Amino acid sequence: MTPPRSPSLTLRLTLLFALASAFVLFLLGLLIGNAVERHFEEQDLDVLNGKMQLARHILERDPGNQPNETLTQQLDDALTGHHGLIVAVYDQNGETLYANESMVFPQDLLTTRTTPRREQPFKWSTNDGLPWRGISSTVKLGTDGGSSYTVVIATEISHHEHFMTSFRQTLWGFMSLATLAMGLLGWFVVRRGLLPLLAIKRQAAEITANRLHTRLPVEAIPRELADLADTLNGMLSRLEESFQRLSDFSSDLAHELRTPVSNLLTQTQVTLSKARSAEDYRDILASNAEEFERLSRTISDMLFLAKADNNQIIPSQEPIDLAEEIGDLLEYYDVLAEEKSIALSLSGSGQIVGDRLMLRRAVSNLLSNALRHTPSDGGVTVQIDKYDDGLTRIAVENTGSEIPAEHLPRLFDRFYRVDSSRLRTTESSGLGLAITRSIVLAHGGNVDVCSTNGVTRFTLLLPTSPSR
Structure with missing residues (x-):
């Protein structure tokens, strides 16, 4: 079953843009709504405080011996022309001293008997659903501090509530449309912003095995x-290089195997063309055996390199005296060196931990290569140095013609030869240096080559302690 695909980047960015816009607009709407409502509250409070000051002034001027009708008349005169405003005065026993209209006030608004002053606005709704806002305060009758009275002033705010309801509906409707518009705008912006990415996609889709040289602008x-x-360009460069090396390797492998197979086939066909003596058949079989041995070595080397490429080579860990091992190799190659009048020398000493047979093979490949390319009366020198950073260097130098600089980076490639004609010889299959590098890398080391001033030097850097 195919797993569901994740949402597109355009959709995710659009949703994030819309959510961010909705959040900002929501906070803005709350801020605006609260500001308008606070404005109306302050406006109502100004009116209520003004009437409270007027009522307090009237009550505090009362000497206390005037009849209630006189006080009632003064309060009525003060409230003339103020519709929707209710003023009530209660004595200490809760009896109504004055009320311009009948109103049942909430008990929380009448708590001035315990709280001397309540001038913060209090909002409530009556049974008929009308909203009110009011304040209350305690006033001493007369200037000599006579009886205390509770004055309650309230105003009906239904017009404010209607306005706020309509305002909020309009505001949140606009916010919703703005969020939708911001989402659509975000989608458009994201689509425009991702056009370069789509261009990269189209250009990458045009890259094939035959167009690995293409690069993104x-x-x-x-x-x-x-x-x-x-x-991506770096990846394409690595792919192009790997593909080219694989193509060259396939071509070189076919070239290496074609010659011995062709020789075997031709020689066998010629042998079968007519009857021959037992001695002739013996010579032909011996010649075929040499070709088969060469094929076997090539196939064995290829299997070794294939294991190295897949990290399947696990070197054994044993102490190795490099001077002793390389000295034995120099004795083995001494006869060949004498034939070509080449001087062999060894200097330095060192001990590492690794696979004895593998390291002998790596150094043997370098010595064989050096002897093959050293002219008569030349010299091959092996230098062993131990460094303080835990590395041991094995340098194999030979005199002779220099290797052109453009060939040095590819000397360790399989089947690579400096000779562009790629002539096949019985001495080399073109895999020795590649095997040497694989062995050194398997031991956690590195290999390098330089060729200057008539001297070619191959350097092996190996860790002294076991690699992990």
Whole structure:
């Protein structure tokens, strides 16, 4: 079953943009709504405080011996022209001293008997659903501090509530449309912003095995995607190099195997063309055996390199005296060196932990290669040095013609030869240096080559302690 695909980047960015816009607009709506409501509250409080000051002034001027009708008349005169405003005065026993209209006030508004002053607005709704806002305060009758009275002033705020309801509906409707518009705008912006990415996609889709040389134009790509383009170009460069090496390897392998197989086939066909003596058959079989041995060595080397490429080579860990091992190899090659009048020498000493047979093979490949390319009366020198950083160096130098600099990076490639004609010889299959590098890498080391001033030097850097 195919797993569900994740949402597109365009959809995710659009949703994030819309959510961010909705959050900002929501906070803005709350801020505006609270500000308008606070404005109306302050406006109502100004009116209520003004009437409270007027009522307090009237009550505090009362000497206390005037009839209630006089006080009632003064309060009525003060409230003339103020519709929707209710004023009530209660004595200490809760009896109504004055009320311009009948109103049942909430008990919380009448708590001035325990709280001397309550001038913060209190909001409530009556049974008929009308909203009110009011304040209350305790006033001493007369200037000599006579009886205390509770004055309650309230105003009906239904017009404010209607306005706020309509305002909130309009505000949140606008916010919803704005969020939708911001989402659509975000989708458009994201689509426009991702056009360079779509261009990269189209250009990458055009890259095939035959067009690995194509590169993405970094200069025409926004700065945020330039690193991605550089990474893709680097990947294409590595793929092109690997593909070219694989193509060259396939060609070289076919070339290496074609010659011995062709020789075997031709020689066998010629042998079978007519009857021959037993001695002739013996000579032909011996010649075929040499070709088969060469094929066997090539196939064995290829299997070794294939294991190395897949990290299947696990070197054994044993102490190795490099001077002793390399000295034995020099004795083995001494006869060949004498035939070509080549001087062999060894200097230095060192001990490492690794696979004895593998390291002998790696150094033997270097010595064989050096002897093959050293002219008569030349010299091959092996130098062993131990470094303080835990590395041991084995340098194999030989005199002779220098290797052109352009060939040095590819000397360790399989079947690679400096000779462009790639002539096949019985001495080399073109895999020795590649095997040497694989062995050194398996031991956690490195290999290098340089060729200057008539001297070619191959250097093996190996860790002294066992590799992990």
